[in-house]
Amino acid sequence: MHSRISQRAWTLWLLTWAAPWSLVGAMFGLLGLATGGGAQRTGRVLEFWGGVPAWILGKMPIAGGASAITLGHVVLARSRPLLDQTRSHEAIHVAQYELLGPFFIPAYLGYSLWLWCVGLDPYFDNPFEKEAYGVSETRAPHQH
Ligand SMILES: [Zn+2]
Numbered sequence: 001m002h003s004r005i006s007q008r009a010w011t012l013w014l015l016t017w018a019a020p021w022s023l024v025g026a027m028f029g030l031l032g033l034a035t036g037g038g039a040q041r042t043g044r045v046l047e048f049w050g051g052v053p054a055w056i057l058g059k060m061p062i063a064g065g066a067s068a069i070t071l072g073h074v075v076l077a078r079s080r081p082l083l084d085q086t087r088s089h090e091a092i093h094v095a096q097y098e099l100l101g102p103f104f105i106p107a108y109l110g111y112s113l114w115l116w117c118v119g120l121d122p123y124f125d126n127p128f129e130k131e132a133y134g135v136s137e138t139r140a141p142h143q144h
Helices: 002-017 018-034 051-056 080-117 127-135
Strands: 038-042 045-049 068-071 074-079
Touching: 002 018, 002 080, 018 038, 018 045, 018 051, 018 068, 018 074, 018 080, 038 074, 038 127, 045 051, 068 080, 074 080, 080 127
Parallel strands: 045 074
Antiparallel strands: 038 045, 068 074
8 A cells, every 4th residue: 555655656756757848748749639640648658649740750850750759758659550669669768758857858959969069970879869779679760
């Protein structure tokens, strides 16, 4: 009983800590729902696919566009099959948000900028991506 309560309190803390970026993700998710996309919940992650956010992902400046992006406890994907393909990768990003909370995006972009400045790949050399690619069984080239 006690451990169940503290487990819930811990989950609530993780959701709250990552909430600033989850809210940004949820706004894009709602935009997706309003433009023909769908949504589902997997564990404590809200997953969205399709609609205008899918179109934006396709325009992202990674070769061929991004398959999916994680914003806090929200994952946006170009399609429902891509959600399944990228879930193990994006789950690591969710864990990174749970660790760093509001500081995840500044840390991620800071690394990317530094890597770009020293001539390395801002995406594939990013330690956050290296960790995520290290655990996902399929190395799809355009996950984010
Ligand atoms: Zn990634």
